[in-house]
Amino acid sequence: MNGSIRRLAVGLAVVAVVAAACGSSTATTAPTTAASQAASQAASQGATGGTTAVMIPKQINNPYFDVAFKGAQKAATDLGGTVTQVGPSTADATQQVPFIQTATTQKAGAIIISADDATAVAPALKDAMTAGVKVVGFDSSPAVGAYNVFVNQADTAGIGKGLADMACDIAPSCTGEIAVLSASQSATNQNAWIEAMKTTLKDPKYSKLVLDGVVYGNDDPQVSTTQAQGLLSAHPNLKVIIAPTTVGIVAAAKVVRDLKKTGSVFVTGLGTPKGMQDYVKGGESPEFALWNVTDLGYLAFAVANQLAAGTIKGTEGETFTVKGINSDKPYTIGKDSVVVLGPPFVFNKDNIDQYVASFGF
């Protein structure tokens, strides 16, 4: 009958479309190597070249993680091996897990992951480790036991002290009310850094700084903006907003500028050089910090390579060196198999242009 032939034609057309879609390689920032290639490479990895690593950021298409990925790619070129970047389009742990599972199924040599939620990814990562995949955490740690090594961008206590010190620097005479604009309420990193900062603030040196409170911007620009506005409305004498999140610090600086409080309220925290360039020059943020994100990715891949080759096992006390990073000084694996990249950089108007050029973002 005419109708069913028509339907069959439509059905075959749909099938053709789907087959075509699956067959085409998509050009994005991450080179999409065909899965079969990756699988066969993984089979032949080991002593010869480096490992086949799959990098899973919190969220794909995020400039911060893109820069880390470029660092990992550079490491792959220098040290041997390959790395591809896959991940969810929203920073959602439940969407990260299928990528972990796919990497495991494809017998990747290593997974390099920044976890959206420390525990949510743990079952899948433990499963991967049982299947022989090495797991390297970076930037945001999976739960202890669900990774071989975690590359921390900076020492948690160090970041906490750094935040307190920067606040002290930019508050006139280290005196005044301060407040924190954080990411999501359950963000492991930020919560750890804020706790460390609160501990630092107990020292008499900071006794004239008063912490008004912590609000959460969820790493959403709109929410961060309204929260910053709320902070300034609720605390008319606020002197410093500390935002240990790249989305939050930009939002806070914008609000300070919009409310024409440049020069009476200051913003500091963790931000990207280019994102904050205008606000450093404008005076809203005289000082803020970040670590070398490219090096973070480089180190993470280097660690993955060494784990896969067996030169390190991830136990506390082991040392290793990575050429070109940390001035070629050796790293020591610490408690909970954590390795710290190195000290963060503090940006101000004297060095911001130079860092924008060298960091690239």
Place this chain on the structure above:
Amino acid sequence: MAASATPKAAGPSLVGRVTRTLGRSRELTLIALMIVMAGLVTAGAPQFLSPGNLGQVTAMAAIIAIVAAGEAMVVMTKNIDMSLESTIGLVAFLVGVLLRGSLPVPAAWAVGIGVGLLLGMVNGAVITAFRIPAIVVTLGTLSIFRGIVFIFAGGKQVDVADLPPGYTDLATDTILGIPLFVIVAAVIVTAVALMLWKTRFGRQIYAVGSNAEAAAILGIHSRTVTFAVFALAGMLGGVAGVMWGIYFGTIYATSASGVVLQIVAAVVVGGVSISGGTGTVVGAALGALFLALINNALLVLQMPQELLQAIYGAVILIAVSADAFLSRRHQVVAREVRA
């Protein structure tokens, strides 16, 4: 009209008359509520009414009001557009990239608004050509347009350093003390409202929404009207996207995610009925302002942030219930009039 045929409410009490007038006009109710809220909040936190705070709140509300006007028109024709947040995000990012590439500002804006119009036309075309329910199509284009932003962004973001100097100041500039964004929103909403009220096209929109078959009998091409309404909504989304870029400066591939709830909430709270055929864009704009003020009031009063979502939901439910309650009272009254 109902006035002469409501024996119960015929009493001369002021309260009775006030509530009756308010009951008939969502716009007046919202204005009254906002005045009351402003009074209560300012008592506890005087900085609520400070020019700085109000300027910030109204700037964001202005952006939502403009796109809510477009959404209101769509809802009036008994459709819905769930993809406008992706339109805003795409246009905001695109304009930022064009400005980074040193395109002159007016040209960048024109391209941005044009793209918004284009996206709206895509929605309208698919809905009218294939006669598919708008909710399905726009849920699909919500994902598709957002995917396009991701691909276009290619892992980068637009920073304030990329924009012409002073570009973001437009969001806080004032003319005679009134924020520029508010003036722009007022002009656009008024223009749309006049179009709906005075032109034949405007009446056709209401006709299609309240009774499509009767409209067809009268010779109104509902498909053309529907297409036009989605195109207009897309264009207004483009305008909102341009303003979003001015306001935030820093634009990410994910910018404006989640805004669709605010847009629909503004429309619903503003008295535009989901069943089509009634409501005003002024109401939608006031709805946007009302919700922005509630949001800010909670923050200024330092109430727990967790309550925000819950209050949003409650406000939507109350607004919709009020709608249904009032329309039922009107039906009862109308029946009494006829009888």
Place this chain on the structure above:
Amino acid sequence: MSAATTAPARRRLSPSSLARWETLLVLLLAALVITGARMSDVFISSRNFANLASSVMEVAIMALPMTLIIITGDIDLSVESMVGLSGAILGTLMVAGLPLPIAMVVVLVVGALGGLMNGWLVTRGGLPALVVTLGTLALFRGLANVLLGPTVISVWPDWFTEFGFGTIGGSPIPYTLVVFAVLAAVYWAITHGTWLGRQVFAIGKNKETSRYSGVPVSRVRTWLFILSGMVAALAGILLAARFSSVRNDNGTGLTLTVVTVVLLGGVDINGGKGSIPGVVLAVFVLAVLQNVLRLVGVSSEFQGIAVGLLLVFSVIVPQLARQANAAVIRARGGRRPPAGPVPTGEVNAQS
């Protein structure tokens, strides 16, 4: 009303066209499986099957009550927030010392109550389901926020985690797949084999006629919302088990996927038409599609676009088929086909 004007054409097309839609889905599924096997040598493996099955089980079980709700002409947007709320309550009760099985029962009751709220507002209040559930979408999420705040509950009994993440013995069958299979069988039986199922379809085709024929329309609709709430609560439990983690944003984004799967399964958004087998097929089509895209390395942006396109095509294709059929009838000199349904987004046919 659109149902009245197109009823004759629909009746002629309905049962057989649905069978053809399911055939289309089977073809699509087969094509995807073949493509997957060709493009990746790990596609056909027990580990991969377990992965792809377990990744959609929450969506899968929620698609079942959603199917019935959409068939009656309503919709329930609040399911993803009930997932979050139920997880929050489950975690809070467990931390407070309540044994987990009892906490699960409490959570299911809460789900039922949430559904009851939706049902009452829609039937007694006469409000459109789209807006009511948009409101409860925000309200339930807000309650989850208030309950949990910044806390992440991540310590669960081993049996719970094993249930959510593990498979039966060494087989590729996840425990949660069994839950889905049981629910699907029950829904299949009720929808296509009982008087209740026929009432659901009747309500979807014409509410007024059903009411006059003695169908307890309000009660059926309310019960469908109650079931939707309970199943969403169950999905929240499964999600908590699979990830051993409960946060206030659990479940965000699931509503869109559930609605996509239901529409892909051949359920008509205007109500009155649809089938459970179709939806079950659609669940696997989606799971396999996403799995294949991941194995091949397609980036997430394209995955989002693919799902969006799938949604749009799943409604365009039947419409095209309908128009093609009507054209054929006209060409044969048959009677003029009735005017097509006026494009409306209205999901709750209230008139």
